[in-house]
Structures are given as structure tokens and as C-alpha cells.
Amino acid sequence: MLKIQEIREIIRLIDQSSIEEFLYEHDGVKVHMKKPNGSVPVEAVAKAAVVEPAPVAVVKEAAPQVEAAPAVPETKPAEAPKQEAVKAENLHKITSPMVGTFYAAPSPDAAPYVKTGDKVKPNTVVCIIEAMKLFNEIEAEVNGEIVEILVQNGQLVEYGQPLFLVKTE
Structure with missing residues (x-):
């Protein structure tokens, strides 16, 4: 029940x-x-x-059962100039392929998969999205450097929601 x-x-x-x-x-x-x-x-x-x-x-298991329209991540007013500068650099967005819960690390006591400034390759795991008690590893899919992490650990994310900004090489 x-x-x-x-x-x-x-x-x-x-x-x-x-x-x-x-x-x-x-x-x-x-x-x-x-x-x-x-x-x-x-x-x-x-x-x-x-x-x-x-x-x-x-x-955690309720989110995957809901299909929703892509959400626009919330931005703080102080972040607006920073994001405009980031957009000018033509960055790649790593987006969520599903509705679920975002986890930056493989376990609560482990270090995060990536942090700002880390170099990534296409097969580099950047996070986990939990959907229906299944933990799905999300890969970078590009060569580059993590410029910004757009979501918090444990946050519910929507399909298509940007998770990371990567400066491609």
C-alpha cells in the first residue's frame, strides 16, 4: 500500500x-x-x-511513472550574466534522457563522478539518473571540459532537462 x-x-x-x-x-x-x-x-x-x-x-519510484514536458531549469538572478557568457562560448548541454532522480556520485559516501573543470570523453560517466529503482549511468557523449553542473544531487529531473554544460574540444 x-x-x-x-x-x-x-x-x-x-x-x-x-x-x-x-x-x-x-x-x-x-x-x-x-x-x-x-x-x-x-x-x-x-x-x-x-x-x-x-x-x-x-x-523516488513515483517520478518515472509520470511523463512530463521538459522543464526549464530554475536560474537565480545572479547567475543570468554568467549563463549569457557561457552561451557565447557555444557549449554542449548534457541533458537528462529520462524523468528521475539525479545523483552526482555512485554512492552517498563516494566522490562525484565529475566536478567543474574536469575533462571528459564520450564514454565518461558524469552522473546517475534513478528511474523506477534502476540506476542509469549517463555518459558525456563529447570530448571536453565540464563548465557548469546545472542540478543538485538528489534533485528530480525531467526528460530533456540540461544537467551539465561542457566546453567541447
Whole structure:
């Protein structure tokens, strides 16, 4: 049965995406969400029990079950001039090939795969995207130098979302 935190995270993900309706069924649990006119009414039925959750929490397996439009990464006002300068250098963007959770290192106590200033080759693993409890290694696909890391460790990422900027050689 889904935990209340998992349902809350699903609600948050649906609310942030362009999805109009979401249906999830597993082991007698049925969650149906629909957001007409910007609101998110929720039905959660588990063998004759009705659950009305409120937002908050983190669920790693919920994100891959949601197809969403590509998101634009948030930028802080102070970063705007820096990004304009970076764009002028004609950088390659390494993007997320799926919806999931971004991890910069193979384990919490390990060093990150890459950091700003590191040289990469096409087969260099730069991060992991976790989707449905599967850890997918993401490779650089170009020769170059990591100029900027655009997401935080543990952050949920959307399909097509830029993860790294690489100055190609």
C-alpha cells in the first residue's frame, strides 16, 4: 500500500508537470488524480479506504511513472550574466534522457563522478539518473571540459532537462 508521503510526492510531481490526469493501480491500491482548471482533486482508494493527502515528502519510484514536458531549469538572478557568457562560448548541454532522480556520485559516501573543470570523453560517466529503482549511468557523449553542473544531487529531473554544460574540444 502507498504511504501518505508517496502520495504527497506524486501530487507534487503531477502539480508541477503538464499532465492533466494520472492513474496508478498496484496490489489493490488505486490512485487517480485529475487537475482541471489548475486544481488537483485526488482520489486514493485502497480496498475500501479513502485517503486525502496533503503535499510534501520524497518518493523516488513515483517520478518515472509520470511523463512530463521538459522543464526549464530554475536560474537565480545572479547567475543570468554568467549563463549569457557561457552561451557565447557555444557549449554542449548534457541533458537528462529520462524523468528521475539525479545523483552526482555512485554512492552517498563516494566522490562525484565529475566536478567543474574536469575533462571528459564520450564514454565518461558524469552522473546517475534513478528511474523506477534502476540506476542509469549517463555518459558525456563529447570530448571536453565540464563548465557548469546545472542540478543538485538528489534533485528530480525531467526528460530533456540540461544537467551539465561542457566546453567541447
